[in-house]
Every structure is written in structure tokens, then in C-alpha cells.
Amino acid sequence: IGLKLVGPSGYVLTEAGFGSDMGGEKFFNIKCFYSGLRPKCAVIVCTVRALKLHSCKAPKVVPGAALAKEYKEENLQLVAAGMANLQQHIANVRAHGVVPVVAINRFATDTDAEIALIRKMAIEHGAFDAVQAEHHAKGGAGAVELGEAVMKACSKANINNFKFMYDAKTDDIKTKIEKIVRGVYGGSGATYSEAAEGRIRQYEMDPSIRVLPVCMSKTQYSLSDDATKLGAPRGFQVHVKDIYVSAGAGFLVVSLGTISFIPGLPIKPAYYKIDLDLDANPPRVVGLS
Template sequence: MTLNTDIAISQATPLESIEKIAAKVGLTPDQIEPYGHTKAKINLPLSDQHALGKLVLVTSINPTPAGEGKSTVAIGLGDALNLIGHKTVLALREPSLGPVMGLKGGATGGGHAQVVPMEDINLHFTGDMHALTEAHDTLAALIDNHIQQGNELHLDPRQIVWKRVLDINDRALRQTVIGLGGRTSGVPRQDGFDITVASELMAVLCLSEDLTDLKRRVNRILIGYNTDKEPVTVGDLKVGGAITLLLKDAIKPNLVQTLEHNPAIIHGGPFANIAHGCNSVLATQTALQLGDYAVTEAGFGADLGGEKFMDIKTPVLGKTPDAVVIVATVRALKYNGGVKRADLETEDLAALKQGSANLLRHIHSMQQYGVPVVVAINRFTSDTDAEIQTLTDIVKAQNVAVATTTEWADGGAGTTDLAEAVVKAANQESHFTPLVKPGTDLLTQVKAITQKIYGGAKVELSSKAERQLKTFAKRGWDHLPVCMAKTQYSLTDDAHQLGAPTDFTIHVREFSPRLGAGFVVALTGNVLTMPGLPKHPAALDMDIAADGTITGLF
């Protein structure tokens, strides 16, 4: 077999039993629930006697079609830290079937830096995504049934904010009309579908501290408004217990392994362009308890997942990162410097220097939190020595540690320089500083993120957003943390503006209260909560043989 694809490399590697992986980090047989031979749920809580390890956050520049390999670097870093003698546990997100079957791909890494079994993780895994989909749509069905059966809460069918979800990219379902077919088929109203990872239940699951907290958050979820324009929650509908019980297993973190047989916890998967983009608090806490180091990642670039990790997740987690790794590639930075995709394998030092402004913006953004930053240059075979040296010099000129990695080809052994730099950074004295003080009003938060993280100048609100802020202030929602929904491809809200633009305006079209998650989403530009499939979806290249062997899955 030619090992030139991720799935071929994965399938050629024998896996250890999940019991053996669990034993490496001190988990006893009664603390795991095996799902077959190579996957397991972790039973929580663990003993309080576990001291917390160091926390390393892996983020990146803005993603481009050239690829950055953030998850691959994170996995390689986890393997490398174990290789140099530091017990390390990965804490990553679960993939969504939308990108798996569409364009972006999975979230299991690549080459010789993967979490496995990659087929299972990328497909149905332990059923968490299905549980979230069913729980979300059960709530939607209960809402419409309540209206059909007399509408005791006087819900206004025109003001239901709880859509339905599906864990696949299906643009045809973005806007729908339901309840057609006569009196016995419900009350007709306009509705729509989001992708499952955009569900507030996903955010709630990932931010909950335990089952009790999960139910408390579920009951707080806003489902719509009554005819007096007053908010109505899941608690008002009295179905919080039913929705929570559908998530009783999904709340447990999943244990798997890397190709080098190191432990990895995969749990939760909110997108960072439309949600907060971080794996579950429970998964990260568990990794911190089980390892000397916990390596986690946040979705898309530091402007999205990185910022949200700092401002939304860490207050709940109760632990701030000891070091931040920003992943960049020569190819992606040349793309930011104006090089077309077809020419990215040609050396172009001028474009690299110009595009590096994007990386410098993200370095500056993360440094504002008072945490040491390390840059990982994820090397591709087409990168020249001159390009690697140029980028290294640019980063060093900022007094920032930098290391080149080759984890795709070499696994942990190709990432040891980064591991050494991370250990040094994580043991430096640091003083975490939030971007804004807790309780800051929404508009001030949006302005701070726009100016300090994106490098922009102004914020412009639609008339709807302005009205919402006034209403939120009356209801006490105006001091919740803000979760920016923005294109991942640019620091602006325009996907076509690459590099590091300045003096731009962020346009907020509306705010969406997510009271269960505990934040308010600010929808900017034309960002969508239900993606579409590309002209050539990845599904066209996938197949399965009679013996069950899967091909074409990356």
C-alpha cells in the first residue's frame, strides 16, 4: 500500500486497545465505557486529587485554501511532548459531517499526526452529534406541538427563534415553511435549519460543568417570544429535563489515541465562525487532570477561535493558557500576499513578506492577553529554505519564539523543536489579562474585539441591531459576553480582504441571545449558520468495499 493519503496511513497503523490507552493516564476500567476496542467514554467526575497540568492553546492565522494544518500541528505537538518526556493529553473537537462530506475536511489531523480511528471519528463516532441533533429537533417539535395544542404560553409563531438543525451542509433548508397540510399538521409558519454545530445546545454542552449545570443551561435557552413580546424559555415550556436526558451520554468526553498511541480526548465541535469554536470544558479539564500538559485547539484563526477561547471559555474553565501556539504556513502567507493558488509552489519572498502581516496581526492579538506566544511554521515540501528562513527572521524580529514542524511526514519526531519551545514558553511567568472587564456592555465588547483583535476602526450597527441593544438592556442581557459570528477567511467581515487590512468597519446586522450558553452572538457581514456543499463535494470521492474498508476519506 502506498502511504500517500491520510486514510492509508491511518489504516496501516495497528491501534492499541482503549483500555491500554486509558491506563497510560491512570484511568481505571470503571472510569471508562468502551465503545468497541478503540474508543471509550470517560465517566466523570475524576478524583479531585489530580493537580492541573499546563495548558497549551493551538490557534492559527486566517485559514486559506492553501491550508494551515492547525489540528495536524496540535496532534504532532502532543506526540512530541510525550516523546521528550512530558505526559501530555490532547483535547480536540469532534468533526461535523458537513465539512467531512463537503469541502473543509475532517478534524483528525493528517499524515503521521492523526487521531484514530479516523474513519469513526470523522463519521458517526460515539453518537454525540446525533444526540445533539435529536435533542435540538425534539425541542423544535415540542415547541410546535405546544402551539398546536392550545398555546398556553401564547407563543407568537412569528417570533420563534429556535430553528431546526441537521449535521450536513444543506443550503436548501436555510429557509423553510412548516405546518402545511391542514389543521392536523400544525400551525403554518416560516422556519429554517442551521447546521448542528451551530445549535445552542452544542455551545451549552461544551460550556457545562456537569449534568446539573447542563440542565440549568438548557432551561435558560430562549425559544421565542409571546404575543406581548416577552421572552419564553425552555424552562417555561417545562421540557428541560427531557432535552437534558437525551444528552446524558453525549456530555461524557470521548477517549481515543494518536497514531503514536498517546491519549486524545475528542469532545464537542462548535464552529468558530458562528459559535465559540472550542471543545468542551469537561474535555479540557479532564486533559488537564490527566496530563502534565494539555494541548487543545480552537477553531479557525486567532481572531475567531483564539479570541473566543480567551474571552468565553477560560472564565468557565477556570484556567488560562500557559502558552499559545500560532500555526502558519509559507503557502498561506504567500496567498495572503496576493499569490494565486496555482503559483503557491513557486518561491516568492516578496509576497511572503507582504502576507506575513496577517501572522503579525494574530501575534499581536494573542500577546494582548499576557500569555507567551510561539509560532509554528508548518513546513510543506514545496517550501524553500530561503522562504523558511525569511519567515523565521520575520517572527524573531518580533521577539517571538518560532519553530519549524514536519509532523505530517515525521509525526512527533518532526515537532520536537516546537515542543521544546512550548515547554520553555509555558514555564515563563505570565499574567493573563482579559480583553475587557466582565460585565462590559455588548457594544463596547464588539468595538474592543474589532479594534484590538481584528485591527479595524469602527463598528456599524443595522437599525435592527440598534433596537435589539435597547431591548437587551431592559432585559439585563446587554452585559453578557459577545460571540462574534464572522467570516473565517479575513480579519474583516468581507472574505475577500486578505492580509491585515486596517481602518475598516465591522457591520453587525443583528444580535442573537444565547441565554443557555451565556453569551450573545453578533452576526456580521453575510455569515451563514447553514453552509452549502461545493461544486465537487468530498463525498464524490468516497467509497466502501465489500469488506468494509473505506477509501477516499482524505
């Protein structure tokens, strides 16, 4: 619908959720698989604070507690050390044949030197461009530079370069999982619970299931399935706890580590009671309480 609205010369933006290892990977290997769409550019949003955290040398960030001074004062060493994480996200986008642009979401405590270092290193690591984004402070005017960078990246892109991380139709289920682990997360492979092994054997015998793409369910705090592994960990194995079919959506859900699923709607969700009373003056929404 978006593409029809903007026409051949317009731009449609999709917020894929979390990092290239999460929403990005799913967008490329599930949405693009079914829709046939081929993105020209992917914007990777980063912050100085997040890179300092991923340096593995800065104090932990504790919810509800004040940020340590390292996050609010210039520290180029921490920023440089944390760039390994951003480098992996850039590589993940490029591995799918898509042009990456880095948006540096600037905070008031960030310094020009820190922003410049991120830009320099991001481009060295393969980003088409890296620009600061100040739309939170300046509104639309603060995002003009980012918009221009995205438009320029799209003009240089070739959608024929797009590629999937795995072949959903021919790769077996374990191969799909482990190609993501090695090619996106930076790990070495996967281990499987007895329950997961049993389900995989069952699913491989069903020709309508074994050809489905996989939807990896894991922590968003790490490239691995362990939230405590910051930066760009290597050589790890993810643990597949369970796997099940989401037939309506058309993919296999692979549960990694200790991740919990969000409960689905009940048989009769509360929105059934919500309505618009047009007889009231003025009209009002009913059923919210």
C-alpha cells in the same frame, strides 16, 4: 478533566479553531472567562502558502484549480509582504498576556530560505519562538522541535499577565464588540443594522443578558468581516447584521457581514435511532442507515 489527568507538571492542548481573531479570541474571552483557566502559551500555525496569499500580490487560490507557481516556488518578497497578517495574530495573542509560539507547517515545496525568513520576522514581531513543523511528513518526530518550544515558552510564562479584551460584566454590548474590532481585528469600529440596534437596546435593559460575553460570528478568511480583505486591513468597520442570545451557552452571538449559521439539531435527531446490539455475535452498531 485534562488538567486533572496530566497533573501539575503536564500539558493540556486545546484546538481553538481558525485564527487568533476567531477561536483564539473566543477561547480567551469566553472559555477563560467562565472556567477561570489561564493559558500559558498559544501556538499560531502558519504556512508559507498562506502568507503568500496574504501578501495581496499573489494569484487567487481557486478551489479545484491547480496552485499558481508563486505558491510552489521560492518567493521571499511575497512571504515578507504576507507577514503583516501573521504579525497581527502574534499581537492578538500578546494583547491577552499569553506567550505566542509560531508553528510553520512545512510543505514539500517550501524552501529553507522561506522558513528562515518567517522565523526571523515572527520573532522580530514578538513571537517567543517560531519553528517548522513536519509531523505530516515525519509523524511525531516532525513535531518534537515544536513541542520543545512550547514547553520552554510555558516555563517562561506568567499566568498573572493574562487579560481579557473587554470586561463582560461592566462594558456595554457595543463596547464589547468594538473593543474586539479595534483590539483584535485591527478595524476602527462597527455599524449596526436596525434589527441589531433594536436587539441591543432590548438586551441592555436585561441585567442577566447585558453581562454576557460576546461570540463574534464572521468569516475565517480575513481579519475583517469581508473575506476579500486579505493581509492586515486597517480602518475598516465591521457590519453587525444581527445579535441574539444563546442563553444555554451563556453568550451573545454577534453576526457580522454575510456569515451563515450552521443549522442546529432537530427536536428528534437521528442519533436517537443509533444503538449497540450486544446480543449479536459479534456485537454491532445499529441505526446508522
